[in-house]
Structures are given as structure tokens and as C-alpha cells.
Amino acid sequence: MLTPYEIVDATEADLPILERIENTCFLAPWNMEQILYEIKHNPVSNFWVIKVNGMVIGFSDYWNTFDSGTIAQIAILPEYQRHHFGSVLMEEILKDCIAEKVVCLTLEVRKGNLKAIAFYEKFGFKQILVKPHYYSNGEDAIYMIKNVEASK
Ligand SMILES: CC(C)(COP(=O)(O)OP(=O)(O)OC[C@H]1O[C@@H](n2cnc3c(N)ncnc32)[C@H](O)[C@@H]1OP(=O)(O)O)[C@@H](O)C(=O)NCCC(=O)NCCS
Numbered sequence: 150m151l152t153p154y155e156i157v158d159a160t161e162a163d164l165p166i167l168e169r170i171e172n173t174c175f176l177a178p179w180n181m182e183q184i185l186y187e188i189k190h191n192p193v194s195n196f197w198v199i200k201v202n203g204m205v206i207g208f209s210d211y212w213n214t215f216d217s218g219t220i221a222q223i224a225i226l227p228e229y230q231r232h233h234f235g236s237v238l239m240e241e242i243l244k245d246c247i248a249e250k251v252v253c254l255t256l257e258v259r260k261g262n263l264k265a266i267a268f269y270e271k272f273g274f275k276q277i278l279v280k281p282h283y284y285s286n287g288e289d290a291i292y293m294i295k296n297v298e299a300s301k
Pocket of ligand 1: 225
């Protein structure tokens, strides 16, 4: 059974733990200015944290741009991965997409990030194309799309 958790909007108070998650989970982590912009100023951002026993163990940031959406980032601290916390965040995103009439959800993922690709494929995302040398270290991105309507 999944450990009890809650998903709430991120706030400025979460910045230190979000910095830790960024630095632990990503090859090119966002800096705190970028995160703060997402939390406070980006009008299309939905930035949520997932808490276990009151402690933030992961987050997601998805942009709702009318009828399409983009998963900008999703991450779970390594010690909490593979316990379906990423899945509950994704389910929350999909629920919000349906409520907001977002029909198509897209994302870019590093070609070598096989666990994230497996994660997205489990939720029905399809690999559509490769964006060559998309990342600053020259790595290709896989562009993935999910038709949200189809999952209703
Ligand atoms: C991608 C990520 C968010 C998944 O979160 P998670 O909580 O570990 O994922 P879940 O436990 O909900 O896994 C759901 C499914 O995804 C797939 N999956 C997740 N981790 C996997 C792994 N290491 N290897 C293979 N498949 C994996 C499996 O199909 C899994 O279902 P199962 O456990 O029933 O087999 C997490 O690995 C992470 O934070 N990675 C670092 C940050 C990152 O790469 N984010 C994506 C950037 S685009």
C-alpha cells in the first residue's frame, strides 16, 4: 500500500528542498531563480510538491497552455523512487488536464534517461521524434506526446 501523502502547491518555503531535489535528480538542474519564477510568476505553471510525513519528497511542474500542456519537470528524491509517488503526481496532472480541457500533453526527455522514458510510456506517452543535441551537453531529446482525451 502507498504511504500516506499529500500533494499541494509549492511555495517559496519549499525552495531549499526543491534545490536539493533539482541537484540530486537532474544533470542540468534549474537554479533557484528559475524555480521561484515557476512558483510565483509563470502564469501557465502548475507547480506541486508531494509530501510524506510533512516532508517534500518530490515535485512536478506542468504548463497549461490552453488546449495543450507540457510537463516541464517531474522528480522524486532517489530514496523515494519506485514507490509510485511519481505516478500519483502524474495522475494528478492528468486529472487537471481533463478538468481544464487540455487534450494533448507533451514533454522532452533525455535519450539516455531510460527510467523516465519507461515511466512516461507506462502512462501512454508515445515517442514522436528526436530533437538532436537538444541539451547543453549535446544529448538528444526524445519528444513525447500523450493524447489526454484518449485516456478518459
Ligand atoms: C521519473 C521519475 C519521476 C519516476 O518516479 P517514481 O516515483 O520512481 O516512479 P513510479 O514508482 O511511480 O513508477 C511508475 C512506473 O514507471 C516505470 N519506472 C519507474 N522507474 C523505473 C526504473 N528505474 N526502471 C524502469 N522503469 C521504471 C515503471 O513502469 C513503474 O511502474 P512499476 O513500478 O509498477 O513497474 C523518477 O525516476 C525521477 O525522479 N527521476 C529523476 C528525475 C527525472 O529524470 N525526471 C524526468 C525528467 S524528463
